[in-house]
Amino acid sequence: MDWEKLGLKMGLEIHQQLNTDHKLFCQCSTKLTDEEYNEIIERNLRPTQSELGKIDRAAFQESLKKSNFKYESFDYHTCLVESDDEPPHSLNKQALEISIIIGKLMNMHIVDEFHTMRKQVIDGSNTGGFQRTGLIATDGYLETPYGKVIIESLGLEEDAARRIKTTNEYTEFRLDRLGIPLVEITTDPSMHHPKQVQKVAYMIGQVLRSTNVKRGLGTIRQDLNISIAKGARVEIKGVQNLDLIPDIVENEVKRQLALIEIKNILNKRNAEVLDEIHDITKLFENTNSKILNNANTIKAIILKGFNGIIGKEIQPGRRFGSEIASYAKKRGVSGIFHSDELPAYGITKEEVIKVKKFLNIQKEDAFIIVAHDNDTAINALEEVKRRAKLGFKGVIEETRKSLDNGNTEYLRPLATANRMYLETDIPSFKINKKWINKIASNLPELQDEKKERIIKEYKLSEDLTNQLVRILESDRFEDILKDVKVDPTPVASLLAYDLRDIKREGYDINLLTNKHLKDIFTLFKDKKIAKDSIKKLTIATIQNPNEDIHKIAENNNLILLDSKDIEKIIDEIIVKNEDMIKERQMASIGPLMGIAMKKLKGKANGSAVNNIIQNKIQKLI
Numbered sequence: 001m002d003w004e005k006l007g008l009k010m011g012l013e014i015h016q017q018l019n020t021d022h023k024l025f026c027q028c029s030t031k032l033t034d035e036e037y038n039e040i041i042e043r044n045l046r047p048t049q050s051e052l053g054k055i056d057r058a059a060f061q062e063s064l065k066k067s068n069f070k071y072e073s074f075d076y077h078t079c080l081v082e083s084d085d086e087p088p089h090s091l092n093k094q095a096l097e098i099s100i101i102i103g104k105l106m107n108m109h110i111v112d113e114f115h116t117m118r119k120q121v122i123d124g125s126n127t128g129g130f131q132r133t134g135l136i137a138t139d140g141y142l143e144t145p146y147g148k149v150i151i152e153s154l155g156l157e158e159d160a161a162r163r164i165k166t167t168n169e170y171t172e173f174r175l176d177r178l179g180i181p182l183v184e185i186t187t188d189p190s191m192h193h194p195k196q197v198q199k200v201a202y203m204i205g206q207v208l209r210s211t212n213v214k215r216g217l218g219t220i221r222q223d224l225n226i227s228i229a230k231g232a233r234v235e236i237k238g239v240q241n242l243d244l245i246p247d248i249v250e251n252e253v254k255r256q257l258a259l260i261e262i263k264n265i266l267n268k269r270n271a272e273v274l275d276e277i278h279d280i281t282k283l284f285e286n287t288n289s290k291i292l293n294n295a296n297t298i299k300a301i302i303l304k305g306f307n308g309i310i311g312k313e314i315q316p317g318r319r320f321g322s323e324i325a326s327y328a329k330k331r332g333v334s335g336i337f338h339s340d341e342l343p344a345y346g347i348t349k350e351e352v353i354k355v356k357k358f359l360n361i362q363k364e365d366a367f368i369i370v371a372h373d374n375d376t377a378i379n380a381l382e383e384v385k386r387r388a389k390l391g392f393k394g395v396i397e398e399t400r401k402s403l404d405n406g407n408t409e410y411l412r413p414l415a416t417a418n419r420m421y422l423e424t425d426i427p428s429f430k431i432n433k434k435w436i437n438k439i440a441s442n443l444p445e446l447q448d449e450k451k452e453r454i455i456k457e458y459k460l461s462e463d464l465t466n467q468l469v470r471i472l473e474s475d476r477f478e479d480i481l482k483d484v485k486v487d488p489t490p491v492a493s494l495l496a497y498d499l500r501d502i503k504r505e506g507y508d509i510n511l512l513t514n515k516h517l518k519d520i521f522t523l524f525k526d527k528k529i530a531k532d533s534i535k536k537l538t539i540a541t542i543q544n545p546n547e548d549i550h551k552i553a554e555n556n557n558l559i560l561l562d563s564k565d566i567e568k569i570i571d572e573i574i575v576k577n578e579d580m581i582k583e584r585q586m587a588s589i590g591p592l593m594g595i596a597m598k599k600l601k602g603k604a605n606g607s608a609v610n611n612i613i614q615n616k617i618q619k620l621i
Contacts, residue, residue, distance in 0.1 A: 007229025023179035025088035037072035095181035108140030120419035125160035133157035194246035231256035231395035247406030258314035263394035271305025289346030295371035306366035311340030326410035
């Protein structure tokens with residue numbers, strides 16, 4: 001595609017949990033739990049007016065669902081702040097400091113005061129119907145291979161509650177995640193190529209991982225803002241896989257182009273969405289369709305001039321009917337039937353003809369059917385009519401959900417500024433310039449810079465270095481080598497891979513201190529233990545964390561033999577295998593090494609054993 005000709009504009013919103021000791025406005029743990037909850041709290045939420053007296057369209061649309069919410073509460077992970085039964089406590093300064101570090105790494109201007117705002121959210125993900133948020137920094141930038149990208153804003157806010165399950169009666173959330181400090185990073189919409197937005201997302205991720213942020217699934221979320229010249233801004237939520245970004249962008253552009261084409265066709269046909277909802281239940285009294293048989297009532301509407309439009313593909317495998325169905329599903333139905341796809345689902349050709357005759361459907365017309373109880377069917381068809389009428393506008397501003405195949409699905413209307421209002425329970429927090437300068441003078445090294453430096457300084461392989469930095473073990477690696485002058489590769493291998501395997505075997509690696517590791521590698525440096533014994537000694541140390549390392553090594557038979565004892569054992573092996581040595585000469589080294597290492601049981605370095613065997617064979621032959 002010619003992205004420039006299409007007028008493609010893209011921006012990013014990245015949300016990242018911070019790895020703090022406690023939540024943003026209380027002292028509760030930021031660790032998630034699968035424990036049994038202590039209490040269930042029930043709530044209903046409704047939209048409220050902003051300071052300007054207006055209701056946010058996204059909140060209003062959410063309120064039409066009339067949802068019921070339940071919240072799982074815990075003794076250790078939650079308190080009265082999460083349940084909105086107590087005012088918030090003072091702001092988490094650790095979270096504020098991490099946010100300032102992130103802002104300075106992106107060349108941003110830090111604000112003088114942090115003002116907490118309420119952002120209206122009534123989808124149930126917050127017990128109070130709002131999320132607390134505040135602005136930390138503005139006007140930053142990142143230099144990218146595609147040029148400079150402006151970082152518009154950096155906010156600090158609460159993460160939402162975890163959705164656990166949804167039934168017909170209620171949606172249940174868990175409050176352990178609610179209140180975890182979260183930064184929101186927003187770029188300007190100046191990116192014009194799918195690969196560019198993918199690269200910027202990666203670069204911001206590298207900045208975040210250079211600071212004290214949480215790691216793992218669900219701790220970072222990317223949202224995309226996409227528009228084309230004749231389209232509209234669409235926000236795509238929950239992009240987890242950066243490799244999928246180019247596909248998401250391309251498929252969204254295809255969708256917007258298809259919607260523009262649909263708009264032109266509908267206007268050319270003088271199409272119309274008729275308001276009347278028709279009851280066609282009697283037409284299917286003897287139907288073989290199981291779906292229709294199980295419904296209390298069957299309703300239909302007429303879309304004049306929509307024939308062939310509802311079945312038009314707008315994304316790979318998704319049609320305009322899928323867009324309409326997404327709106328209907330928000331009112332409690334599992335789906336819709338439309339004339340472009342019938343006969344199907346057990347509905348026969350004869351039944352389709354009966355419906356067309358009853359509704360007086362003309363050649364260019366279409367119809368949509370919903371089967372459910374009476375009220376739900378009517379509410380769903382009202383949403384169908386609303387979405388069908390929006391077809392005359394082409395692309396509309398909305399928030400969509402990212403799907404695993406690179407497509408997207410309607411989530412809710414795009415939120416407006418009307419959802420923001422001031423938090424009255426929390427005073428503003430002044431950010432001292434001396435504090436900012438102190439933080440700025442000691443910024444962490446960016447991950448890519450750290451990788452390059454470690455590879456160059458310690459002569460490690462790229463793969464080993466990547467793993468070391470990725471799992472945040474590079475600082476411990478350098479701390480060990482600062483005090484123990486030893487080959488860096490075994491140290492990196494233990495931290496990057498062996499500790500992971502030891503943990504999988506059921507050992508508590510948290511019992512292992514830096515002093516333990518330094519003592520282990522001191523024994524290795526002094527040639528007291530073999531390289532193959534490092535992992536074994538690490539496990540033994542975890543089992544006996546208060547014992548002296550040398551004693552642990554002795555008790556586990558890991559201390560290397562001295563050269564005289566090694567030579568004595570090898571002499572015995574040479575005598576027993578003298579005939580093979582004379583016959584195979586230097587080719588006998590391999591078999592003799594195997595015999596020797598088995599006999600020595602890891603108490604000698606392989607290179608030393610090999611040298612002794614070679615010297616003795618040469619003397620013998």
